Amino acid sequence: MAVKRKIIKERVPTPERPVEERIHDFKEVNLGYTFELAVKEAERCLQCPYDYAPCIKGCPVHINIPGFISKLVEYRDNPDKAVKEALNVIWACNSLPATTGRVCPQEDQCEKNCVMGKVGDKVNIGKLERFVADYAREHGIDEELLFEIIPKIEKTGQKVAIVGAGPAGLTAAGELAKLGYDVTIYEALHEAGGVLMYGIPEFRLPKDIVEKEIDKLRKLGVKILTDHIVGKTVTMEELLEEYDAVFIGSGAGTPRLINAPGINLNGIYTANEFLTRVNLMKAYKFPEYDTPVKVGKKVIVIGAGNTGMDAARSARRFGAEVTIAYRRGEEDVSAREEEVAHAKEEGVKFEYFINPVEFIGDENGNLKAVKFEKMKALDERDARGKRKIVGTGEYVTLEADTVIIAIGKHPNRLIINTPGLKVERGKIVVDENLMTSIPGVFAGGDAIRGEATVILAMGDGRRAAKAIHEYLTKKREGQKANA
Amino acid sequence: MPYRILEKKELAANHVMYRIEAPHVARKVQPGQFVIIRAFPTGERIPLTPVMWDRDEGWIVLVTFVRGKTTMKMANELKPGDEILNVAGPLGNPAPVEKFGRVLAVGLSAGIVEVFPIAKALQEAGNDVTVLHVTPWPMVILEREFKEAVSRHLVEGFDLQPGWGAKEIVQEISRSGAERVRKLLSEEHFDFVLTVGPAGSQKAVFEVVKDFGVPMHADLHPIMVDGTGMCGSCRVTVGGEVKFACIDGPGFDAYKVDWDELIHRVGFYTDMERRALEEYLKSVRGE
Ligand SMILES: Cc1cc2nc3c(=O)[nH]c(=O)nc-3n(C[C@H](O)[C@H](O)[C@H](O)COP(=O)(O)OP(=O)(O)OC[C@H]3O[C@@H](n4cnc5c(N)ncnc54)[C@H](O)[C@@H]3O)c2cc1C
Ligand SMILES: Cc1cc2nc3c(=O)[nH]c(=O)nc-3n(C[C@H](O)[C@H](O)[C@H](O)COP(=O)(O)OP(=O)(O)OC[C@H]3O[C@@H](n4cnc5c(N)ncnc54)[C@H](O)[C@@H]3O)c2cc1C
Ligand code: SF4
Ligand code: SF4
Ligand code: FES
Numbered sequence: 001m002a003v004k005r006k007i008i009k010e011r012v013p014t015p016e017r018p019v020e021e022r023i024h025d026f027k028e029v030n031l032g033y034t035f036e037l038a039v040k041e042a043e044r045c046l047q048c049p050y051d052y053a054p055c056i057k058g059c060p061v062h063i064n065i066p067g068f069i070s071k072l073v074e075y076r077d078n079p080d081k082a083v084k085e086a087l088n089v090i091w092a093c094n095s096l097p098a099t100t101g102r103v104c105p106q107e108d109q110c111e112k113n114c115v116m117g118k119v120g121d122k123v124n125i126g127k128l129e130r131f132v133a134d135y136a137r138e139h140g141i142d143e144e145l146l147f148e149i150i151p152k153i154e155k156t157g158q159k160v161a162i163v164g165a166g167p168a169g170l171t172a173a174g175e176l177a178k179l180g181y182d183v184t185i186y187e188a189l190h191e192a193g194g195v196l197m198y199g200i201p202e203f204r205l206p207k208d209i210v211e212k213e214i215d216k217l218r219k220l221g222v223k224i225l226t227d228h229i230v231g232k233t234v235t236m237e238e239l240l241e242e243y244d245a246v247f248i249g250s251g252a253g254t255p256r257l258i259n260a261p262g263i264n265l266n267g268i269y270t271a272n273e274f275l276t277r278v279n280l281m282k283a284y285k286f287p288e289y290d291t292p293v294k295v296g297k298k299v300i301v302i303g304a305g306n307t308g309m310d311a312a313r314s315a316r317r318f319g320a321e322v323t324i325a326y327r328r329g330e331e332d333v334s335a336r337e338e339e340v341a342h343a344k345e346e347g348v349k350f351e352y353f354i355n356p357v358e359f360i361g362d363e364n365g366n367l368k369a370v371k372f373e374k375m376k377a378l379d380e381r382d383a384r385g386k387r388k389i390v391g392t393g394e395y396v397t398l399e400a401d402t403v404i405i406a407i408g409k410h411p412n413r414l415i416i417n418t419p420g421l422k423v424e425r426g427k428i429v430v431d432e433n434l435m436t437s438i439p440g441v442f443a444g445g446d447a448i449r450g451e452a453t454v455i456l457a458m459g460d461g462r463r464a465a466k467a468i469h470e471y472l473t474k475k476r477e478g479q480k481a482n483a
Numbered sequence: 484m485p486y487r488i489l490e491k492k493e494l495a496a497n498h499v500m501y502r503i504e505a506p507h508v509a510r511k512v513q514p515g516q517f518v519i520i521r522a523f524p525t526g527e528r529i530p531l532t533p534v535m536w537d538r539d540e541g542w543i544v545l546v547t548f549v550r551g552k553t554t555m556k557m558a559n560e561l562k563p564g565d566e567i568l569n570v571a572g573p574l575g576n577p578a579p580v581e582k583f584g585r586v587l588a589v590g591l592s593a594g595i596v597e598v599f600p601i602a603k604a605l606q607e608a609g610n611d612v613t614v615l616h617v618t619p620w621p622m623v624i625l626e627r628e629f630k631e632a633v634s635r636h637l638v639e640g641f642d643l644q645p646g647w648g649a650k651e652i653v654q655e656i657s658r659s660g661a662e663r664v665r666k667l668l669s670e671e672h673f674d675f676v677l678t679v680g681p682a683g684s685q686k687a688v689f690e691v692v693k694d695f696g697v698p699m700h701a702d703l704h705p706i707m708v709d710g711t712g713m714c715g716s717c718r719v720t721v722g723g724e725v726k727f728a729c730i731d732g733p734g735f736d737a738y739k740v741d742w743d744e745l746i747h748r749v750g751f752y753t754d755m756e757r758r759a760l761e762e763y764l765k766s767v768r769g770e
Binding site: 226232253263265267272276366 | 511528553568571574718719720744752755756758
């Protein structure tokens with residue numbers, strides 16, 4: 001670039017609510033940028049050329065990051081216009097930026113190789129993306145953009161069914177609706193959103209944001225049938241009779257349990273159950289909301305991924321003393337950096353290199369302690385590059401009245417029992433076009449990957465929509481040729 | 484998605500019947516399956532059992548035993564024409580409707596509700612079905628329907644004593660149920676026993692059935708949230724393995740169930756449930 005830029009080394013911080021205040025409620029912790037702050041941060045971007053920009057390469061859906069950031073600077077005198085232009089750039093690749101801006105592991109993706117990192121802090125791409133989405137939503141700019149798209153949609157007359165209303169299904173639905181298909185989502189729960197609604201807590205991703213995203217889909221004409229379980233309420237064969245194609249985005253909802261004595265003691269939750277009670281059912285407002293949850297005085301969360309952090313920080317908000325127990329070391333913690341930092345600030349303790357071997361209960365079947373084996377790391381690394389760990393034969397017992405197990409999940413069982421659907425190690429098998437072994441049935445997100453990320457699920461939804469479009473365009477043309 | 488209440492009726496003390504428009508469930512449901520409903524915006528998801536249905540007209544009948552906040556609030560506040568917010572299903576696996584021969588189907592307390600569709604299907608499948616309803620006298624329900632549907636309908640009733648609470652009633656159900664089943668099994672031959680009801684009472688009946696070595700199927704009622712295999716709240720130990728009742732059950736071979744664990748697990752929230760009910764009653768009284 002010809003223009004000489006002034007290098008601003010330090011990130012413009014985003015305001016956060018103080019710890020003492022936030023650990024007593026479930027309101028959002030990070031408050032995000034104002035327009036002024038966003039422009040200041042945007043100015044730090046060096047505007048690397050499109051073909052080179054490492055941020056674009058790091059983003060799984062290849063958002064034109066310098067492209068959207070530059071709009072904020074370019075139209076700094078007209079915030080509405082700046083945001084509308086920026087949103088337009090983002091929407092070309094990502095329809096849920098308010099979500100991804102909050103939950104993507106940016107430090108491993110877009111921000112990982114940001115050029116600014118060589119001279120100072122990396123550009124805060126996630127928070128800028130979030131800002132654009134939030135401002136657009138709060139000022140009705142996203143709807144404005146949507147209403148410009150809607151009249152241009154040409155109906156194809158073909159119907160597509162989507163299984164599951166998580167990020168994969170929602171994205172596929174939105175893209176297909178924009179391409180003119182008549183789209184119906186079948187969702188097992190009473191609310192759409194998947195993990196965004198039942199898993200990720202309000203303090204990290206406010207539920208009204210997810211609801212607004214879903215409203216937008218409805219405006220695009222997408223129908224959502226909640227309370228419909230594919231495989232029970234309706235079978236895949238029935239869907240294929242009624243629809244021209246199907247997309248499966250049923251996620252990885254089956255919790256993994258620990259194969260240790262005492263696993264069914266009272267007080268042992270899977271993270272899915274604990275978080276569903278807290279988030280989807282609003283157990284933190286009991287008894288105003290009817291669903292109970294029991295958080296004891298001493299809580300141990302097993303696992304140090306995003307789910308573990310969410311469970312631990314939720315439990316803190318009930319006033320418990322919370323410890324995260326992880327069988328590996330600090331270097332292997334897989335949660336987003338920001339979540340680990342927030343968890344530590346909020347007083348969550350971490351114990352590394354311990355692995356549960358027994359849950360100990362009292363005479364009423366209530367948990368009272370957990371016995372762990374101490375682990376140690378070897379120099380040898382496994383396929384994922386993590387150091388291998390082995391037991392030491394030494395044990396430690398920690399008191400606990402609540403345990404939350406957050407060690408991962410498998411794809412949902414009801415759907416993988418579909419006759420004719422090829423499944424390997426619980427995951428639905430797809431070809432390079434995301435088509436499953438059943439012609440006309442596509443799949444993506446956690447259902448094909450196991451537990452992955454929101455942005456990968458969305459990327460799959462978008463790719464599958466394109467593949468379905470091609471498949472159905474051929475089908476249409478074939479029908480015309482036959483007629 | 485909201486579902487309209489077409490009819491509501493009190494069948495007996497504390498037993499309320501709702502006929503609900505739910506075509507998606509009606510067209511698919513099989514005996515032994517259940518639904519999960521959510522009745523109010525701040526409400527819980529609770530499992531209930533379609534007792535009868537009409538596939539063409541698209542309705543199902545649910546019967547609740549009024550025992551806690553949700554079932555009480557439904558009884559007080561819902562009327563015909565109102566809507567239930569969510570009815571998800573059908574969930575779980577159908578009961579084994581095979582040719583067994585002589586079947587004894589035991590409905591312990593409100594468990595009788597779930598016995599109905601299964602017993603009826605078993606009779607239609609060519610079995611000779613005896614239904615036994617163990618209950619306080621004022622809570623006898625579905626008498627006429629059972630008489631039409633199965634070979635024989637017996638009631639083991641008892642009078643409620645002053646000062647009895649839920650605990651004493653369940654104890655009496657366990658005691659008198661087990662005794663009556665022992666009598667029946669001593670005097671007659673049965674090829675298959677089926678039970679539904681409170682875990683403690685099912686266990687008491689099982690202890691008797693075991694003595695006679697008759698195969699027994701038990702529909703279990705662990706606490707559920709989603710009903711789709713996602714949360715693990717409903718886990719039970721069956722044959723030494725952890726099973727999710729909502730997708731692996733709800734019916735299991737009674738000989739393999741870890742009864743004591745189930746009894747502990749269903750009682751986990753008792754104190755909070757009581758608090759929710761008390762606060763609701765206070766609000767009804769305007770306190
Ligand atoms: C607590 C938690 C925190 C997380 N934090 C992050 C994070 O910070 N960043 C990140 O990128 N990722 C995070 N993840 C992972 C991320 O949420 C998932 O990878 C993502 O949601 C997968 O999207 P999906 O659409 O494939 O499935 P899901 O979000 O799981 O949605 C699947 C939907 O399908 C429905 N369904 C399932 N079976 C059926 C059926 N038979 N019929 C009808 N409907 C069905 C389910 O009810 C659900 O609504 C987190 C996950 C959890 C659990
Ligand atoms: C497969 C299945 C089918 C059922 N069918 C019927 C039926 O047809 N009619 C009927 O009256 N009852 C049925 N039940 C039990 C019914 O779910 C409870 O009566 C109901 O949840 C009570 O709610 P409440 O708020 O009124 O009482 P609460 O005060 O909340 O609870 C009272 C008792 O009900 C049980 N219970 C509470 N919440 C749940 C839950 N989410 N899941 C399961 N059990 C719970 C517990 O044992 C608890 O101690 C069924 C349960 C299961 C698992
Ligand atoms: S979608 Fe995720 S990875 Fe891509 S730019 Fe946005 S925050 Fe970064
Ligand atoms: S790598 Fe960093 S500096 Fe370069 S364009 Fe991307 S965000 Fe801007
Ligand atoms: S109720 Fe959640 S797994 Fe069965």
